[in-house]
Amino acid sequence: MERTVRTTLTLPSELLEAADRMVSEGKAKSRNEFVAQALRHELATLQRAEIDAALAEMAQDPDYQAEVLRMEAEFAPASWEALSLGASQV
Template sequence: MNNQTVRTTLTLPSELLEATDKVVQEGKAKSRNEFVAQALRRELAALKRAEVDAALAEMANDPEYQAEVLKMEAEFASAQWEALQLGESPE
């Protein structure tokens, strides 16, 4: 993770700034900066998860992908059966 910081200015609704200051005063965050950075990290992670979920949903509806999954499942089933037989055979 890059620890470099950059100074910027944000315009926020007053109620958000007041709520942030209250969180800092209560000791739930070290500073406004830390709280905002943490909130941004969480939101960015949520957006990334949403992108991954959307990609998975798209894959689930892709007939070519589904055919490939079925092919791999069949290959793994065969390999698992062979491994099970090898494990049960007397040495």
Template sequence: MPTRTVRTTLALPADLLAAVDQAVQAGHARSRNELVARALQRELAAQQRAAIDAAFAAMATDPAYQTEARTLTDAFAHADWEALRLAEGSTT
């Protein structure tokens, strides 16, 4: 099913629009719309990755998270070693 599109108007710097047109003429996109949509998708994905990275960075210094991580590590330590032994072919 095709993605629904909505027509909108954007004000862009003249040099940016010229670069978009040049990219389209060079065959990097079929149209201005395609190029701008791809650029926006990439930017939004980058912002989402940055937010996830920030959340992971916060976890690294969060005492409650660190305590929970240690508790889980300790709880599964035996299973982790057992899985490693099985993967290496050891049965003892």
């Protein structure tokens, strides 16, 4: 079971009203659940953005690009062999 901690939030009234509507429409069990879901969603979005930024930075890194090309060259014979074996079994 997930450990919970009580806290107090100050929200714009329109956000609280919208959250309450979602709860009353059955889209969340409670305000607490709705806020927790929203926080999880936003945190996941931010984490994905961080990963995307790191990957974009790697794509511009000449050392990383050289390493990728080296690995592709090393795996090329095995990839070709696997492709050839797959084609011969069809």
